[in-house]
Amino acid sequence: MKRVQERLAVWLVLTICLWIVWRLLGWAFLQYVIWLAAGYTILLVSFWVYLAWHYWHH
Numbered sequence: 001m002k003r004v005q006e007r008l009a010v011w012l013v014l015t016i017c018l019w020i021v022w023r024l025l026g027w028a029f030l031q032y033v034i035w036l037a038a039g040y041t042i043l044l045v046s047f048w049v050y051l052a053w054h055y056w057h058h
Contacts (some may be wrong), residue, residue, distance in 0.1 A: 001048070001051045001052070001055065004044060004047055004051060005048060007042065007044055008044040008045060008048055009014045011037060011040055011041045011044060012041055014035040014037055015034060015038050015041055018030060018033060018034050018037060019034055022034060
């Protein structure tokens with residue numbers, strides 16, 4: 001569970017940094033990378049919530 005939290009933190013920071021770069025430079029291809037990073041972050045959040053729920057209820 002700790003590894004999932006670490007990956008989640010890294011991907012969240014990466015997504016925010018990419019969004020800032022995209023807003024400053026306006027590179028169109030970065031928008032697709034940001035969507036992929038955000039999707040992976042949502043997947044990690046879901047997995048972390050599942051693990052936390054499973055840990056606390058069993």
